[in-house]
Amino acid sequence: MARYGMAIDLSACVGCAACAVACKLENEVPPGVSRLWIRLEESGRFPELHMQYRPEQCLQCEAPPCVPVCPTGASHVTSDGLVLVDVEKCIACGACIAACPYGARYFDPRGFVSKCTFCEHRLSQGRLPACVETCPTLCRTFGDLDDPHSEVSQAIRAAERVDVLKPELGTRPKVVYLNAPAGFGLRSMGVPR
Amino acid sequence: MRMERRRFLKLSAASVGALMLAPAAGALRLPERLARAPKTWYQGDVSTVLTTCGNCFWACGVRAYVEGGRVWKVDGGEANPFSRGRLCARGQGSVAQTYDPDRLKRPLIRVEGSQRGDGRYREASWDEALGVVASGMLAIKDSYGSESVAFFGHGGGASWFGDYLAAAWATPNVGDPSAALCTSPRETASQWTFGRAIGGHEPVDWANADYVVLLGHHIGEDTHNSQLQDFSLARKRGAKLVVVDPRFSVAASKADRWLPIKPGTDTALLLAWLHVLVTENRYDAAYLAAHAVGLDELAAHVRPFSPEWAGPITDLDPADIRAVARELAAHAPRAVLPPGRHTVWYGNDTQRLRALFLVNALLGNYGVEGGFYLAQAPSVADYPHPDFPLVPASGGCSAAAERAAPSARVTAIRSITANHRQSVDTGRFFADTTAIQELIPAMITGEPYRIAGLIDYGTNLFHSIPDVARTKQALQALDLYVAIDVLPMDHVMWADVILPEATYLERYDDLLEIAHRSPVIELRQPAVEPMWDSKPGWWIARELGLRLGLERYFAWPDIESYLDTRLRAIGSSLEQAKGLGTLQQAGRPYLADWEKDGPSPFGTPSGKIELYSRTFADAGFDPLPRYEPPKEPPEGYYRLLYGRSPVHTFARTQNNWVLMEMHGGNAVWLNASEARRLGLRSGDYVWLENEQRVREGPVAVFATERLRFDCVYLVHGFGHRSPNMRIANGRGASDTALMSRYRLDPISGGAGMHVTFVRLVPGAPRPRLPRLARLARRKA
Numbered sequence: 001m002a003r004y005g006m007a008i009d010l011s012a013c014v015g016c017a018a019c020a021v022a023c024k025l026e027n028e029v030p031p032g033v034s035r036l037w038i039r040l041e042e043s044g045r046f047p048e049l050h051m052q053y054r055p056e057q058c059l060q061c062e063a064p065p066c067v068p069v070c071p072t073g074a075s076h077v078t079s080d081g082l083v084l085v086d087v088e089k090c091i092a093c094g095a096c097i098a099a100c101p102y103g104a105r106y107f108d109p110r111g112f113v114s115k116c117t118f119c120e121h122r123l124s125q126g127r128l129p130a131c132v133e134t135c136p137t138l139c140r141t142f143g144d145l146d147d148p149h150s151e152v153s154q155a156i157r158a159a160e161r162v163d164v165l166k167p168e169l170g171t172r173p174k175v176v177y178l179n180a181p182a183g184f185g186l187r188s189m190g191v192p193r
Numbered sequence: 194m195r196m197e198r199r200r201f202l203k204l205s206a207a208s209v210g211a212l213m214l215a216p217a218a219g220a221l222r223l224p225e226r227l228a229r230a231p232k233t234w235y236q237g238d239v240s241t242v243l244t245t246c247g248n249c250f251w252a253c254g255v256r257a258y259v260e261g262g263r264v265w266k267v268d269g270g271e272a273n274p275f276s277r278g279r280l281c282a283r284g285q286g287s288v289a290q291t292y293d294p295d296r297l298k299r300p301l302i303r304v305e306g307s308q309r310g311d312g313r314y315r316e317a318s319w320d321e322a323l324g325v326v327a328s329g330m331l332a333i334k335d336s337y338g339s340e341s342v343a344f345f346g347h348g349g350g351a352s353w354f355g356d357y358l359a360a361a362w363a364t365p366n367v368g369d370p371s372a373a374l375c376t377s378p379r380e381t382a383s384q385w386t387f388g389r390a391i392g393g394h395e396p397v398d399w400a401n402a403d404y405v406v407l408l409g410h411h412i413g414e415d416t417h418n419s420q421l422q423d424f425s426l427a428r429k430r431g432a433k434l435v436v437v438d439p440r441f442s443v444a445a446s447k448a449d450r451w452l453p454i455k456p457g458t459d460t461a462l463l464l465a466w467l468h469v470l471v472t473e474n475r476y477d478a479a480y481l482a483a484h485a486v487g488l489d490e491l492a493a494h495v496r497p498f499s500p501e502w503a504g505p506i507t508d509l510d511p512a513d514i515r516a517v518a519r520e521l522a523a524h525a526p527r528a529v530l531p532p533g534r535h536t537v538w539y540g541n542d543t544q545r546l547r548a549l550f551l552v553n554a555l556l557g558n559y560g561v562e563g564g565f566y567l568a569q570a571p572s573v574a575d576y577p578h579p580d581f582p583l584v585p586a587s588g589g590c591s592a593a594a595e596r597a598a599p600s601a602r603v604t605a606i607r608s609i610t611a612n613h614r615q616s617v618d619t620g621r622f623f624a625d626t627t628a629i630q631e632l633i634p635a636m637i638t639g640e641p642y643r644i645a646g647l648i649d650y651g652t653n654l655f656h657s658i659p660d661v662a663r664t665k666q667a668l669q670a671l672d673l674y675v676a677i678d679v680l681p682m683d684h685v686m687w688a689d690v691i692l693p694e695a696t697y698l699e700r701y702d703d704l705l706e707i708a709h710r711s712p713v714i715e716l717r718q719p720a721v722e723p724m725w726d727s728k729p730g731w732w733i734a735r736e737l738g739l740r741l742g743l744e745r746y747f748a749w750p751d752i753e754s755y756l757d758t759r760l761r762a763i764g765s766s767l768e769q770a771k772g773l774g775t776l777q778q779a780g781r782p783y784l785a786d787w788e789k790d791g792p793s794p795f796g797t798p799s800g801k802i803e804l805y806s807r808t809f810a811d812a813g814f815d816p817l818p819r820y821e822p823p824k825e826p827p828e829g830y831y832r833l834l835y836g837r838s839p840v841h842t843f844a845r846t847q848n849n850w851v852l853m854e855m856h857g858g859n860a861v862w863l864n865a866s867e868a869r870r871l872g873l874r875s876g877d878y879v880w881l882e883n884e885q886r887v888r889e890g891p892v893a894v895f896a897t898e899r900l901r902f903d904c905v906y907l908v909h910g911f912g913h914r915s916p917n918m919r920i921a922n923g924r925g926a927s928d929t930a931l932m933s934r935y936r937l938d939p940i941s942g943g944a945g946m947h948v949t950f951v952r953l954v955p956g957a958p959r960p961r962l963p964r965l966a967r968l969a970r971r972k973a
Contacts, residue, residue, distance in 0.1 A: 012425050014413035014443045016839035017855040021285040024851050025266045028233060031850060032966030046864065046898045047453045051446035087230040111228035121235055133268060134279050136418050137425040 002144040003081045004118055005174035006132065007155045007162075008055055010181075012139035015040060015053030019131035019140065023057075026119060026130035033106040035116040036131060050181055055131070055140075058083065058104035058116035059165060059173030066096035066105065074113075081174065082120055087112045101169055118142075145174065234258070234265035242720040243270060243774030245705055247349040247697025248287035249842040250371070250393065251275050251417045252705050252713075254774050255284065257698055257720035264288050264698050264720050273775040274419060274713060275394070281416040282840040286852045290679065290696055291724065292973040295848055295918050297681055297693035298725035309668055312686045312917075319728065319736070326648075326690050327740035329673035330362070333646045339363040340614045342646035342673075343632050344585070345654070347371060349702045349717060350694060350730025354650045354677070357703075358734045360581035361746040365616035366644060367585035368629030370657045373942045377624045378542035379532040381941035385623065385806050386550040387559055388796030392568055392708040396782075397531045399423030401563035404524035406435040406517065408459055408549065410533035413443035416839040433524070435517055437462065439834065440862070440906055441899035450517065455508040456832050456904050456947065457539050457823030463548035464820055465503035465511075466518040467495040470555045475522035477557025484784070484795070485554055487805025487817075494817040506820070508901075525556035527563025540936030540945035543623070544818040547806070551818070554802050560784035560794060567787070567794050569780045571712035573704060574762045576755050578746050583613050586626050617641055618942060623812075628942030630658050630935070636667035646673040650730065651694075654684035656844035656910065659932035659946055662887075677733060680848055681917035693727040695719075700729030701752045704759060710782040714763075716756070716770040724973065731755075814940055823948075830884065830950035831863075832904040835928040844910040844929075847921035850969035857965055858925035860895035862906035863953065868896035873955060880954040881905075881926060885933040891957035892926035905951060920968050923960055 015038050023029065023036040036057040043050045064083045067075045074089035075096050085096075090112040097105045097113060105115040119129035127133065132140040143150030148157075156162055159178035163186045180186055237260040246253040246267070254270020267288060269276035276284075290296075300322035301314040317325075333341050343366040346355035355367040372380070376391070383391045399405075399420075405427065412424045428434060428447060436448040437459065445451040454462060470476045471492045481488050500511035500518075507514070521528045530549050536542050550559075558564020617640075618631040629652075635644045647668070654668070655661050668674055668687050676688035679696055694700075698720045705715040723729070731752050738747045749755040757767035765776055781787055784794065793800045798808060810816035826832050840846070840855045847853060861881060868874065878891040889912065900906055911925025928949075936945035 011447070012429065014416075014421070014425075014447070014839065016413065016416045016421070017282040018280060018285055018416070018839075020855060021282040021840070021851055022266075022268075022280070024854070025285060025288055026235075028231070028265075030966075031854065031969030032964075034854070042897070042899065044898060046866075046901075047441070047451065049441045049446070049451075049898055051441065051443070051899070053443075087228050090228060092228070108228075110231055121233075130266075130268075134285060136279050136281050136416060136421040138422060138429075139425070 001079055003146045003174070004060070004123070004143070005145040005152055005176070006060075006118070006129070006140060006142045007152050007159070007176050007178050009139040009141075009155065009159070009178040010052055010054060011179035012137045013053045013055060014137055016136065018134050018136055019055055022130040022134040023116070027117070029114075030109055033108065035104075035106075035114070052181065054177065054186065056102065056104075056165070057131075057175065059102055059171070059175040060116075060118060062172035062174060063170060065099040065101065065169075065171060069095040069099045071095065080123075082118055084117055084120065085113055085115065101166055101171065234260045234263075237261060242718065243716075243771070244698070244720060245715045245717040245774070246276075246280065246284045246287060247717065248283040248290070248846065249417075250348065251419070252707060252715055253280060253284055253418050254715065255280070259720050262721060264291060269418070270774050272773065273715070274709060274711070274777070276418055277422060279418060279422065281418050281421070282852065282855060283416070283842050283846060284418070286840070286846070286849055288698070289849045289851045290846070291698050291721075293680070293848055293850075294971045294973045295681065295920070296679055296724065296973075297685070297691060297727065299693060300726070301691040303689050309674065309687045309689070310665070314691065319726070322690050322692060323733075323736050323740055326673070326675050326692075327737060329675075329689070330646060330741060333672055337643055337645055338614065340366060341642065341644055342366070342648065343368065343636075343644045344648045344650070345370070345629060345652040346650040348651040349697055349705075350700070351650050352703050353730045353734035354648060355585060357746075358738055358743075359585050360583060361738060361743045362741060363582040363613055365583055365585050365613065365619070366627070366632055367616075368627045368632055368652075370629055370652050372624065372626035373628035373630060374537060374657055374944055375535050377626060377628070377941040377943040378536040378938055379546045380626070381543045381622075381624045382546035382550055383532070384625070385797065385803065385808060386547055386554070387802055388800075389567065389794065390708070391532055394568070394707060394709055395420070395531055395534070396566045396568040396710065397423075397529055398563055398566045399427045402427055402432055402527055402529050403563060404433045404435075404520060404528035406437065406521065406528075406530045407444055408437040408530065408533060409538070410531055411442050411444060411836050413447070414839050415534065415837045433520065439901040439904055440836075442836070450513070452509050452513060452517070453901055455506070455901070456834065458507040458820070460541070460545045460548050460818060461498070461503045461506040461820040462509065462514065463545070463552055464495055464498035464818065465500045465514050466521065466552050467491070467548065467555065468498045469500065469515055469518035470522060470552070471495055473519070475519065476555035477525060480526070480557030480561075481554070481804075484559075485802040485804050486799050487803060490805040491551065491817060498820070506822070521552070521556060526558040526561045528556050529553060529558050529564045537938065537943040537945050538947040539821075539823050540938050540948065541821045542938045542943055542945060543940035544815060544821075548818040551804055554804060559802065560787070562783065566710045566782035567780075567784070568708040568710060568782075569712050570708040571706045571714045571778050572763070573706055573714060573759055576749055576758050578748065581746070585616075614642060617644065622940065622942035624941045624943075628944075630660075630944045631942060633658065633664055633667045636670050637663070645671060647671055648675045648677070649684070649688070650677045651679075653682055653844045656683070656913075656927060656929050659929060659935040659944055661930055662933070677730065679727070681915055682844070683913055683915045686915060686917065692733055693725070694733065695723035695727045695729045699723040699727070701731060701756065702729075703731070704756065709777075709780065711780045712778040714776040714778070716774055718771060809940070826903065826950040827884070830952050832947065833881075833883075833928060833931055833949040833951045834904050834906045834947060835909045836906065838908045838910065841908075841910050844913065847910055847913055847924065848918040850920055850965065853920055853924070853965055854969070856908075858893075859908040859911040860893040861926065861953070862895045862897050862900050864900050864902040865896045865898050867902050868894060871953060871955070873953065877955065878957040878959050880957045881931055881951045882954050883931045883933055883949055883951050887931060887933050888954070889926045889930045891960055894953070905953070919963070919971075920965065923962055
């Protein structure tokens with residue numbers, strides 16, 4: 001039993017997309033859809049500028065709006081707190097896609113709904129999610145949020161600032177963003193890359 | 194429950210046809226039956242192969258996961274100093290190139306009677322294709338001599354051609370784009386300042402640096418894996434970062450201070466920093482007394498170049514200029530100005546890099562923790578072979594050669610070539626590498642002698658060498674043009690014979706020997722068999738050698754025994770290297786290591802760091818760097834600047850579906866105020882037109898605050914015009930296509946490419962392109 005979570009340090013991320021490509025191939029995500037994407041935020045006037053690359057994916061919410069709307073029980077929460085889709089129960093009705101406020105879910109053309117799993121299959125082998133393992137800026141940390149010694153807990157404690165996307169919705173995401181620039185924070189609008 | 198779900202599906206299925214007509218409901222493609230969880234590669238019997246990435250030239254270690262005879266995924270090699278268990282997007286995406294259905298599959302011979310560039314080919318056997326190449330080369334040798342065949346090469350397997358086959362064949366005309374089209378100025382400047390190369394893996398001691406100044410160095414957009422890791426770790430440690438760039442680059446967005454300099458004025462800024470360090474006595478006098486010559490001349494030279502002088506030139510505040518110089522000094526010797534990589538800008542680039550190295554020298558950081566460490570090449574003997582008639586000097590940024598004593602090396606090359614004509618650029622430049630673009634005129638004019646044949650391995654002739662019209666004219670003038678490549682690139686489809694190479698995941702290469710703080714030897718080994726009828730570079734070179742009567746140089750029966758022999762000579766074996774992937778030798782990274790037991794590490798004529806270069810003075814060049822104002826753009830034109838995408842390698846990866854999903858085309862960046870003045874908005878399509886009326890595009894406008902008003906910016910590598918590369922074709926614009934001229938750096942032979950001016954011509958049509966996802970779904 002763990003409460004898996006991920007922290008992404010925005011002061012380190014350069015938007016290089018290594019995570020997004022690793023995710024595609026690790027999980028055989030088909031062309032045209034994605035589990036992980038990167039948003040670019042720019043603001044200010046030359047030469048007083050701010051810029052932020054923000055990787056986004058399923059936030060593995062503690063109160064996931066996508067689970068109660070599922071008519072078949074395909075969308076479920078595991079004992080480790082992972083929000084997953086049981087493909088064999090999924091009827092691709094799309095209710096969960098409509099319910100997710102973060103746009104994290106998609107139709108897989110093979111006939112089911114899919115999304116980030118925190119690379120559950122790697123976790124069971126004691127490995128990190130593919131995006132965390134490969135990141136060349138070391139901006140991602142992962143682990144058990146209930147374990148104060150886990151890398152992710154330590155990173156969150158050391159951060160100057162911790163944000164989640166759309167906190168007002170009460171979804172309690174377990175993917176958090178560290179060190180967003182002061183006075184800039186997380187903007188919800190932006191140019192997806 | 195089961196019944197209910199089936200019924201639900203049946204009802205839904207009835208409405209599918211109607212739903213499919215509405216595009217908005219396109220996502221509701223319902224399955225005819227319940228989906229079964231697809232079997233994934235990682236549920237199978239997965240084996241791991243350790244090899245070396247080939248999707249750029251940083252040479253990261255790779256763990257390739259193979260299941261069912263196919264590579265599905267790669268991760269970074271853990272015990273490799275360039276990957277440290279991680280990979281960039283290009284490495285992660287490299288698998289998609291192996292299974293690209295557009296790959297060259299079989300040897301091709303240009304249809305008789307067709308012109309180069311018509312793109313009309315017939316398939317041929319390897320035996321026939323290699324026979325045509327060999328007889329063409331032998332005919333040129335009979336008419337003009339072996340030197341009249343040139344070899345261009347870039348990338349993993351290039352050594353088999355440019356270093357090995359060309360040496361056995363006896364031609365010195367071997368060019369690598371990564372020298373004169375990239376690093377020549379910094380290598381030449383470093384050679385004649387420190388007497389050492391920078392080399393392919395910049396020896397910047399990031400782990401100990403506390404203050405870093407980047408000039409036009411796009412770390413973050415340029416994702417050299419361990420360099421990006423080091424950059425990130427240094428910032429995490431609290432190292433201060435200053436970025437000098439006309440564009441708010443990704444690195445600038447991470448900087449403590451961004452200096453949006455006027456393009457082309459960097460040397461003035463560097464001279465002002467030298468001025469502050471000298472006039473305020475902020476240099477490391479003890480270090481310079483021990484290791485350098487020429488301080489008095491330098492001090493006198495930089496006296497006029499104050500920050501107040503540089504301010505109006507660079508469009509920067511003199512107070513900022515002075516502050517950075519003082520901060521540099523305060524952090525010295527743990528303060529460093531890395532040289533950057535693509536250094537061919539304005540044609541006076543060796544002098545700019547000299548100025549940059551002089552600032553570093555005054556900080557006392559060369560060979561010192563937190564500055565530059567001293568990289569050394571590994572020592573690995575050649576496979577025993579008869580002496581080559583000559584040793585070409587293609588060089589390039591990934592060249593392993595440790596050039597501690599350049600003059601000795603150059604002399605050696607010249608003595609070996611005594612029986613042969615020297616390369617057509619010999620004697621013109623200080624670089625000890627060939628200036629690839631200066632070989633092109635000899636193909637057209639026959640001066641100083643004719644180059645009649647070209648064997649091109651992976652050098653994109655139309656996307657790397659400026660003045661494409663001249664290159665095409667040269668190709669038309671050749672007797673023989675052979676392309677060895679993986680994809681039907683624009684320039685490949687001009688060749689007389691096209692030889693399809695295996696991708697890095699399908700082949701052995703020669704050992705990769707990389708200069709580093711602990712010298713690195715890496716193995717590239719196949720994870721899977723080559724697709725279709727493609728072959729590894731070593732096989733192609735060897736088979737050509739046998740047909741050229743050079744069998745005495747190819748005595749090894751197969752590649753495994755070649756590699757095993759080389760590895761056993763250093764106490765290892767192929768078996769061991771296959772299990773480890775990477776071997777490292779002991780190095781001497783700091784001056785203190787050299788002082789204990791060894792000669793001077795500085796391979797300059799004086800054996801010291803040369804602040805003042807007598808050699809340059811004797812050759813008629815400035816012995817100390819001088820600022821030369823760049824030509825200003827004419828009214829209505831902007832200076833064309835260009836850079837990198839973190840997911841692409843030059844023009845090599847634009848047919849890779851997964852990388853193109855991340856970045857599928859470029860836009861022309863234009864300052865937002867300028868865009869308003871021109872009535873252009875982001876997303877509008879324009880043509881780019883240079884002063885010679887060459888047009889490129891259509892390309893979308895990106896109106897942004899992130900760029901100065903006097904330049905436009907393109908990411909390099911897009912704008913392929915090759916219908917056989919279905920994904921790359923027609924997406925974005927090529928910066929190289931607009932470079933009708935370049936400005937030659939007379940010291941290094943580098944081709945300065947920041948000298949193109951373009952205007953934006955509105956009203957271009959939006960290109961109609963097939964959807965990427967549809968193209969990506971095609972099977973290999």
